[in-house]
Amino acid sequence: MSETSSVGIVTARTAHFSEPLKLKSGEVLPAYDLTYETYGTLNADKSNAVLICHALSGNHHVAGKYAETDKYPGWWDNLIGPGRPLDTNKFFVIGLNNLGGCHGSSGPSSINPASGKPWGADFPVFTVEDWVESQARLADYLGIYQLAAVIGGSLGGMQALQWTMSYPDRVRHALVIASAPNLTAQNMAFNEVARQAIMTDPEFYDGHYYEHNTVPRRGLRIARMLGHITYLSDDAMGAKFGRKLRDGEIKYGFGVEFEMESYLRYQGDKFAGEFDANTYLRMTRALDYFDPALEHGGNLSTALANVKARFLVVSFTSDWRFSPARSREIMKALLDNECSVSYAEVTAAHGHDAFLMPDPHYHNILRNYLQNIETGATE
């Protein structure tokens, strides 16, 4: 295998959109910003662009570092770079912070031009369809009509799938990873518990906590802890922490005694310090509302009747939040429409988190699939 490396030092940019965006809910955003990053070079016929759609807590910083001294690179850095599975010698990669996010794109924590104050609870509820609409406008802004591929895991996979329905002519390949055609009741139930944790936090102030110079940190923390439990498999948690005690002894109290507790609290605290609660509420709603079959009498095959893209669908054996069975539903609906589709069920121990891990077989799958994508003239 050839040498692989990171994309190196990257810079985030922000694009402003002044054309109003009508959302699925009926509300209209008069104007908005989208923050994005790009890696690699757009080729002469603009046929090598790949869009990365992020999941619940992701953002536009997909790969590389802002400075050499950054502790961590972007959230999917192991996938992207020269010689990596998504090879930036071949592809022009775009990552964005979705509309409603809290890392630069317009969202509840940004200023509402109408009031001069943060949007807070007044920021509209958006859907996966709305995101795809805004992403298509970002592609327009970058001068790209057709994407070589849209790639996403989890909620990001839903966006990749939605792209093929909303814009069948504008996407050649969709890589739908650890995703689902909609959430099950159990999956939505986790989202509801997470939202309740946030909304019942006394610091929430009905979503207008910015005005009170506070954040519902406790709620956000519990929401994230719950999320982390569902992103890991029982086996993975067992292997990582088991029943290990932090100080080697039981203390008959309620402090951090088990390693697992330490991990959850650390993850919760970290997240609560950097993520916006109103964004979290809306992201989980985007997950809940995604259900392309709904408008087709519950028939996913009918919903996918007009897609033209070629598909790679990937699931992970130990993922119980977005189980292989859900990916097989997508695969079956694509087969019903005689779409070009390959489906891999990767044996992995990490649960839902596996889609972000550099498992050699998983990365080989992505590498080989992406290598076969034709991109026309290269620079």
Added chain:
Amino acid sequence: MNATQNLEKIAEYRQDFAIIANWLKFGCKALDLGCGDGELLQFLRGSMEVRGYGVEKDDANWLSCLQNGINVIQMDLEAGLSGFEAQSFDVVILSQTLQAMHNTENIVQEMLRVGREAIVTFPNFGYWRNRLQLMAGQMPVSRDIPYQWYDTPNVHLCTIKDFDQFCENHNIHVKERLVLTYGQRIQFMPNLRGSLAMYRLGRK
């Protein structure tokens, strides 16, 4: 590609592939169960413009299919074909995999539920060389059954006579049957002289 070139291409390949190609309609939709590295589907795509999907459980084989540009679905055939719509394929193929299936009865029925037609090929355990090895007191090892008894994936080996009876008992219509030994067609005493059995099946 014209018909002559097609035939030339067919002749270059394995005889069993050529026979399967000959049983298919040009441009048909096919599902190849246990497709290995996708060699058969690649051949059928090139020769008959078959719109094919492979099913393969093994990671390495699955990846080879992907590299060969074959649409491939990773799943375990033992669980049946419940993910596939009834009569959604023109043909479902099980090429030299039947003998390694645990759930043999179910898979053949499933093939005929999902496909309008099924093609099944398997090594004939009744082939005289196999019988001879048994007479000599040992489990047969041959080109078509290249395993020792202790490391074989084969669990349901059968003879042509057995499979004929299976079809009869399960209300399966044998549309065509061809028997080969090292690529040569065997018509006289096939269950004794044939090493590879090929069946084209439908519903009665």
